[in-house]
Amino acid sequence: MSKASLSSYLRDIRFPFCAGCGGTTVATVFLKAVQELGHKDFQGFVFCSGIGCASWIPSPHFKADSIHTTHGRSIPVATGVKLVRPDLKVVVFGGDGDLVGIGLSHLIHAARRNLDITVVMVNNMIYGMTGGQVAATTPMNVKTTTTPYGGFEGSLDTARLVATAGASYAARWTTAHLVQLRESIKKALVTKGFSFVEVVSQCPTAYGRRAGFKNAGEMLLWLKEQSVTFDEAEQLSERELEEKIVVGEFVSRILPTLSERIQTVLRKAKKQ
Amino acid sequence: MVNHLTSGSHFMRGNEALAEAAIVAGCRFFAAYPITPASEISEHLAKRLPQAGGIMIQMEDEIASLASVIGASWAGAKAMTATSGPGFSLMQENIGYAFMTETPCVIADIQRAGPSTGQATKCGQGDVMQARWGTHGDYASIVLSPNSVQEMFDLTVRAFNLAEEYRTPIILLADEIIAHMSEQMVVPPLEEITIVDRKKPKSTDKAFFDGDGVAPMPSVGEGFNVTVTGSTHDEFGVRFTADPKIHRVLVTRLVEKIRSNVELLADFEAVNVDNCEVGVVSYGCASRAVYEAVEMAQDRGIKVGFIRLKTIWPFPEKAVEEMAQKAKNIIVPEMNLQQVFFEVQRVVKGAARVTPVNKIGGGEMVTPEELFSVIEGSVGER
Numbered sequence: 001m002s003k004a005s006l007s008s009y010l011r012d013i014r015f016p017f018c019a020g021c022g023g024t025t026v027a028t029v030f031l032k033a034v035q036e037l038g039h040k041d042f043q044g045f046v047f048c049s050g051i052g053c054a055s056w057i058p059s060p061h062f063k064a065d066s067i068h069t070t071h072g073r074s075i076p077v078a079t080g081v082k083l084v085r086p087d088l089k090v091v092v093f094g095g096d097g098d099l100v101g102i103g104l105s106h107l108i109h110a111a112r113r114n115l116d117i118t119v120v121m122v123n124n125m126i127y128g129m130t131g132g133q134v135a136a137t138t139p140m141n142v143k144t145t146t147t148p149y150g151g152f153e154g155s156l157d158t159a160r161l162v163a164t165a166g167a168s169y170a171a172r173w174t175t176a177h178l179v180q181l182r183e184s185i186k187k188a189l190v191t192k193g194f195s196f197v198e199v200v201s202q203c204p205t206a207y208g209r210r211a212g213f214k215n216a217g218e219m220l221l222w223l224k225e226q227s228v229t230f231d232e233a234e235q236l237s238e239r240e241l242e243e244k245i246v247v248g249e250f251v252s253r254i255l256p257t258l259s260e261r262i263q264t265v266l267r268k269a270k271k272q
Numbered sequence: 273m274v275n276h277l278t279s280g281s282h283f284m285r286g287n288e289a290l291a292e293a294a295i296v297a298g299c300r301f302f303a304a305y306p307i308t309p310a311s312e313i314s315e316h317l318a319k320r321l322p323q324a325g326g327i328m329i330q331m332e333d334e335i336a337s338l339a340s341v342i343g344a345s346w347a348g349a350k351a352m353t354a355t356s357g358p359g360f361s362l363m364q365e366n367i368g369y370a371f372m373t374e375t376p377c378v379i380a381d382i383q384r385a386g387p388s389t390g391q392a393t394k395c396g397q398g399d400v401m402q403a404r405w406g407t408h409g410d411y412a413s414i415v416l417s418p419n420s421v422q423e424m425f426d427l428t429v430r431a432f433n434l435a436e437e438y439r440t441p442i443i444l445l446a447d448e449i450i451a452h453m454s455e456q457m458v459v460p461p462l463e464e465i466t467i468v469d470r471k472k473p474k475s476t477d478k479a480f481f482d483g484d485g486v487a488p489m490p491s492v493g494e495g496f497n498v499t500v501t502g503s504t505h506d507e508f509g510v511r512f513t514a515d516p517k518i519h520r521v522l523v524t525r526l527v528e529k530i531r532s533n534v535e536l537l538a539d540f541e542a543v544n545v546d547n548c549e550v551g552v553v554s555y556g557c558a559s560r561a562v563y564e565a566v567e568m569a570q571d572r573g574i575k576v577g578f579i580r581l582k583t584i585w586p587f588p589e590k591a592v593e594e595m596a597q598k599a600k601n602i603i604v605p606e607m608n609l610q611q612v613f614f615e616v617q618r619v620v621k622g623a624a625r626v627t628p629v630n631k632i633g634g635g636e637m638v639t640p641e642e643l644f645s646v647i648e649g650s651v652g653e654r
Contacts, residue, residue, distance in 0.1 A: 013510070046492045048343070060499040060510050065492035067346055068501035068511070069339065070369045076336035080343025080351065081492060083327050084301055088347075088493045109332045262327060269322030 006031040008041060011063050016056060020216025022175040022201030026122050027057045029178055033185040045089045046081055050074040050103060053129050053203075054095035054122035072103025075110045078117050086259040089189065090117040096137040097127045100158050104136070107158075107196075111165035114193040116257040120185065121158065121196070124203035132206030140242065143210050159198045163251035168193030170250040174200040176224035177247060184249070193257045200245050275323045279461045286424040286451040287312035290380060290444070291320060293428035294352050296459075298467055299378070300326035301344035301351040303337045305359060308392050309448040310382040313354040334359035338366040341377050345370075346500060348491035350432055354380035357399050358389065361406070367441050368407030369502040371526060374481065374489070376435035376442075376470055378428070383447040383556075385632060394635030395448035397556055400611040403443045404585045410523050412530035414537060415443045415585040417555040421455035427582065433468035434537070438529060439486045445584060447607070448635065449557035481522070482507030485529050530586060538588035541580040545591070548577030550647050551599030551624065553592060553616050555581040557637060558605045564640035569647045576647060584612065589619045596620035601650035605629040605638045625650075 009031050017023045039045075042064030049055035051071035059068035069077045074092045082090045092099075099107050099121050110117070126144060127133040134144040134151050137158070141150040159172035169191040173181040181199060188195035202208060202219035213219045227247045228236065236244065277292040284292070291313050294302070302317045304310070314330065321328045326349075331337040337353045344351040355363065360381045370377055381403065385396035403415045414434055418427045424446060431442040473480060473488035473496065480487050480498055487507075490496035499509035504519045512518040530537070543566065545551070550569070554562050559580045569576045577599055579591055596602060602624045604613040613628040620626060629646050631638050 042497075043495065044493070046347075059501060063497055065497055066499050067343065067492070068499070068503065069342075070365050070502060073335060073339040073366065076331060076339035077343035077346075079329070079331075079336070080301065080303065080340035080345070081347045082343075083329065083340070084344045084347035084349045085491075085493050105332050106336055109336070262329075266322050266325065266327075269319075270325075272323065 004035060006035065009034065009063055010061055013061055015061060017053065018205045020202065020204040021053070022124060022199070022203065023053055023057055023122055025175045025178070026054070026120065026199050026201060027061070029182050030120060030185055033182045033189065036182070037186055037189060044087070045091060047091050047093060048074040048078040048081065049093045050098040051129070052095040052098045052127070053124070054093055055098060057093045057122070058091070072098050072101070073106065074098065075103060075106040075119065079110065079115055082115060082117055082259065083262065086116070091189075092117060092119040094119070094121055095128070096121060096123040096125065096135050096158070100156050101136050107162065108165045111162045111167040111194050111196070113258040114166055114168060114255050116193055116259050118188045118191075118195045119197070121198045122201045123158065123198050124201045124207060126203050126207040128203045128206040132210060145210070159196065159250045162196040166194070166255070167196055167251060168255050169195035169252050171196070171248065172198040172200065172245070172250065173247050174223040174227055174245060175202060176220050176227070180247070187252070191252070193255050276462060277459055279459050281456055281458050283454060283456050284421055285312065285454045286421045286446065287382070288316050289421045289424040289457055290354070290428045290446070290451070291316040293425040294378070294432065295320060295324050295326070296462065296465060297429045297432035298350045298469070299352050299432060300324070301341065301349040302326070302328045302353065303331045303340040303344075304353050304355060305331055305334045305337050307356045307359045309384055309451050310354045310356050310380065312451070313380060334362040335366065338363045338370070338377070338379065342366060342370055342375050345375050345377050346492050350376070350436070352378040352380065354382065356382050356384050357386040357402070360399060360402060364406040368409060368411060370441040371407070371411045372502045373500050374439040374487070374526070376439050376489070378431045378435055378442050378444060380428070380444040380446060382451045383445065385635065391633065391635070393448070394633070395557055395607060395637070396632060397447055397558060397607040398611070398632070399445060400584060400608065403445050410527060412527045413443060413585050414438065414440060414530060415445050415583070416539070417445050417581055417584050418450055419556050419559045419580065420450065421453065422457040423582065424450060425457055425459065429465060433466065436468045436470045437486070439470065439489055440530065445556070447557045449637065479507035481505060481509055534586040534588070535590070537583055537586055538591065539582040540588055540591055541582065542591060543578040544575065545577040545579060545595050546598065547575055548595070548599045549575045550650055551577045551579065551595045551602040552605065552643070552647070553579045553581065553595070553602060553612065554605050555584055555612065558607050561638050561640045561643055562605065565643035565647060568640065568644040572648070574647060574651050581612070587615050587619065592616055592619045596623040599624055601625050601627060603627045603629055603643070603646055603650060605643055607631055607637065
């Protein structure tokens with residue numbers, strides 16, 4: 001891994017994340033991936049993010065164009081940017097609350113359209129910024145501030161959902177898989193079409209405390225232990241899989257992108 | 273070469289005139305979700321915008337529609353969405369975002385009878401206050417109200433121009449009747465149509481959210497590293513979520529850039545206002561009955577003045593105040609249950625008696641005869 005400084009990608013503003021937050025890890029791994037792809041700075045990149053801790057990764061910390069949108073709407077804003085400027089690399093950062101809670105429909109539709117953007121979802125399985133309320137990604141039975149007796153709803157398998165909806169690329173890793181995550185982000189950034197990287201991440205403050213973890217390290221170890229590959233998952237029953245985090249690439253394929261399809265429409269229209 | 277509507281006379285529907293005007297004004301991105309009675313705008317632009325090199329996309333809902341318009345605007349395109357009352361409600365959060373981030377864009381609301389699904393195919397004017405106060409927090413809005421196919425064209429061009437000049441969302445508050453009727457309209461020679469483009473920054477500029485009025489606006493991808501946020505921010509776009517002064521300065525400036533220009537933004541038709549004993553204030557479809565009612569009254573020797581609002585918000589207070597100096601009675605016909613009525617009452621401060629004339633349901637308009645009888649009756653109350 002390159003030892004070169006990542007500070008050239010950052011403004012001189014400190015990340016506001018709690019000690020032990022996985023968001024800082026995701027930010028660092030993302031910057032290393034960008035560096036390894038040979039980008040000296042963020043020229044040609046645009047970042048869109050919604051509301052929540054993960055949305056603060058690019059805005060305003062990345063020395064880049066960034067649009068910090070309303071809650072859940074980073075993907076449709078990114079859609080407008082990308083359709084007008086298909087030459088720009090548009091990257092969305094968001095948490096699970098933002099992207100699969102309030103904004104889920106936009107994620108599915110962007111995958112269906114194969115909109116040529118990259119989405120990095122930091123899945124901390126909780127609404128962290130608002131203090132630890134249950135999310136669409138919180139595992140069954142976990143205690144949160146709004147499920148004091150334990151959760152009673154199923155959780156969403158987002159990377160699989162995005163792959164099914166029509167994305168070019170979808171992968172899931174955790175903050176305990178630094179190398180795989182970096183390689184996956186690199187692959188997502190060079191993929192034509194909709195690329196999605198889910199990072200299951202620790203939130204020691206709003207999740208770990210109530211879920212019975214002593215500290216961030218313990219959570220990280222738990223993420224690592226719970227992770228299984230596709231091959232390993234095949235050997236497990238549905239019941240056993242409920243406790244697990246399936247990691248790896250869910251899909252990686254070449255498909256026509258929304259921008260390409262729209263170019264065809266523009267050519268047809270001009271002939272009329 | 274952009275494929276514009278040709279100059280000269282056309283016979284068109286209101287929604288088509290609106291769509292064509294958007295292309296003339298420079299709109300190159302349109303996103304919307306199907307809704308009666310606005311869908312013809314989408315259908316027309318789906319065909320016409322790509323011919324002009326622009327993009328039309330049908331989004332998954334009205335929230336995404338306005339969100340993508342905001343993204344397109346920051347990517348440098350003039351952009352618009354179109355909807356009706358229920359969709360307009362879904363857009364309210366992002367209208368506040370566009371106001372807070374100073375994003376030029378146009379939102380056409382083709383009003384129908386609400387609340388809720390109401391009478392989806394029938395006309396109403398019930399979104400006047402939603403257009404003023406729909407989003408949360410402190411803000412000011414610019415809302416235009418066409419009353420003919422010609423004005424669907426003219427005011428759409430004006431809406432884009434104001435959006436670019438003021439860097440704020442502009443609401444084109446039309447209604448089902450104006451949108452669905454066909455009339456003659458005249459497109460002036462294109463070189464005579466004023467087209468305003470946003471002020472662009474110099475390469476050395478760093479502050480894009482400041483000044484006494486409207487700061488220059490960069491696009492993403494131009495190398496400015498612009499940070500756009502709906503949170504309270506300083507002149508460089510950096511978030512300050514607790515500093516009282518930065519919030520006061522920002523929000524006061526955003527409101528004042530509209531409030532302090534009320535005279536420039538005011539746009540109305542005034543008939544016989546200098547010499548009237550009865551006044552009428554109306555707008556949009558309801559105002560179309562007023563001309564005939566005024567004629568009927570004048571034939572009977574009643575002096576009637578008429579103010580027709582083409583800009584509803586900010587409310588042209590001065591014009592209505594002046595009318596109240598002459599007219600002892602002011603009548604406000606509208607297809608809702610008293611929305612502009614209360615505004616007129618507030619502005620005249622008791623100087624004139626204000627009488628509402630309201631009709632809702634079934635898309636039925638106030639007729640000239642009905643309005644005339646109220647005018648005649650009000651003279652009797654002198």
